[in-house]
Amino acid sequence: MKHFLLILALFVLSTANLAIAQTSKAIEDFKPSEVNQPGKAFPQVNSEGRVRAQISAPEAKLVQLDIGGVKYDMVKDDKGIWTGESAPQDEGFHYYQLNIDGASVPDPGTKYFYGAGRWGSGIEIPASDRERYALKDVSHGLVSELNYYSKLTQAWRRCFVYTPPGYEANLNVRYPVLYLQHGSFEDETGWPTQGKANLILDNLIATGKAVPMIIVMDNGYAYKPKENSAANARPVSVFEEVMITEIIPMIDSRFRTMPDRKHRAIAGLSMGANQTMRIIMNNLDKFSNYGGFSGTSNYPSASEIDPATFLDGRFSDGKKVNGQIDVFWLGLGTKEPEPFPGSIGAFRKMLDKQGINHRYYESPGTAHEWQTWRRSLYEYTQLLFK
């Protein structure tokens, strides 16, 4: 929650001056958002990246478009239809909502996405690199939904599994696996939906830029059952244990994987980057590739890292780490607010000091949002299993 509020506060601060600029005249080339519900004309997006929303609310006193931490007042016409638009937004995907007389609700014009701790509206500002995740006339893999019971959490859990084109036909072929995690207040639907992980891989595989791989997208929230904890105790995350003792064995038994560390990668965004870094460093017998998208395990600190103590000294022997990890990859958007640049910067300094090989990527013009992570996945997966 603290993490969420901090991000929220940073969004508000970083976009506060945009609110002032809102009055400037919009270019009239608005088109329906590509993630609208079928047949819905609104919301729309123009070439500047402004979002124009519209809703019928004849009796309402105040309707606002709430996007990027700013609430934009909408205007009512004589038929009771409210219309309003935002300042230009960064390219890519954003969560947003409408406010109707104080009620924060999804816009009935859009499809819904899980993020920011709720199922709610999303919008796509067409990005310069949207071809990378466009639905093209190439062979498409499958995204499969898999329900499973977790003994550790004593609850049903779900993951989505991407199997690459050819998986069903080439019955003698086994594939490497990437375990790919979402961020805080998101869930296992993030990567296969707004993350477009399947389409990014379909396109990379079609052009030979990435090797065919399986991608497992699970839920990073996993807690011990409440009955085992004191009444008001903070829930204890057992995600690492779930990953190692439940998810990986299930995937290796159900799918045609190459079940060894050389053919296993793990990556995550934000909270997922933090989690997966801990998981790989504690389980180097299981993984040999790491991707941290907009996150590291020293989050949110920007202080110098002492490799002797950080993560129980897992980075203390740089040479050993280089021998164990084939790809160590970090990414960040150029518009990300603190504490991300600070904490990732401090982490990279530690890596450099320890002589640990790593790749670093910056997504131009994007913040702590999905366009940064789509690009990170696009870059990272091209390096894997080669």
Place this chain on the structure above:
Amino acid sequence: MKHFLLILALFVLSTANLAIAQTSKAIEDFKPSEVNQPGKAFPQVNSEGRVRAQISAPEAKLVQLDIGGVKYDMVKDDKGIWTGESAPQDEGFHYYQLNIDGASVPDPGTKYFYGAGRWGSGIEIPASDRERYALKDVSHGLVSELNYYSKLTQAWRRCFVYTPPGYEANLNVRYPVLYLQHGSFEDETGWPTQGKANLILDNLIATGKAVPMIIVMDNGYAYKPKENSAANARPVSVFEEVMITEIIPMIDSRFRTMPDRKHRAIAGLSMGANQTMRIIMNNLDKFSNYGGFSGTSNYPSASEIDPATFLDGRFSDGKKVNGQIDVFWLGLGTKEPEPFPGSIGAFRKMLDKQGINHRYYESPGTAHEWQTWRRSLYEYTQLLFK
């Protein structure tokens, strides 16, 4: 004592009046709906099947719960939180929405479902037979999302494919296939989501009541590209052609099917029942099993059917039909409104007159809604491929 009884009587009378004014007093055993978003306490459902919704809308003048064709006024407390409840609803799944000062919006408390032509709120009234589609500790099949390009419609389409438990392990086994269609203003997400087709089959297969089968759930809306039609022409449905020349060949090439008519079934609900009856009767070389859930191709007419002319005389030779179709199945909810009982009744009369074997099922206490169709699928699939 007399005085006390008088007061009691007046109290009872006054509460009775209130009951008439709105709805009778609800039993206070409300619990959060099972399809709420994670962590959301509202909406709730009680043992009578009443729905209680709640939303913060401090500045609103009128907030209503809109369910089952009735709008129930909600009441605001001093914190600006509106609460209200419906009359008892039928058991099973229902679509609904909230109205805030004239704006019809999804309830931010629920997950969202596609139906009634929009993504919006849904609620589950726990049904007497809910064990049939409960997530249980049995082997679970996969539900896979498959994107494909349709040359006929010149558009990307999507289907969901259920593969039964064991499909990934038993690489030499081939499976029969059920093609299963949604109703009007619904889409390919209906059956794998609110329809719970995968869970119904997982449970039936686990107890040996149904044979392992593949289920293909596609979108029943398929039109010729607009450029081929006159400007204001009604769109021409090519769904049958898409099914026969695009979907079936794709499924047979991508999945391990038994690709012959004896091992193919087709079924649908409402509009889907109408469509799939036409498809099987026009393509008896492709299918040998039909299921019509709350629909027939004479919809909406309740007039006597002339088998010589109806569907180009496909039912004119009853003996021939009996030889061609292994399972001909019809279902209806006992609370369905006209024209469903009338048109399905007229259709059954024609079948009887022609001596055509068929099974008929009535779902007790359910209307033209998903509980009728879950039960229909449960009954129908037990008869298939045996």
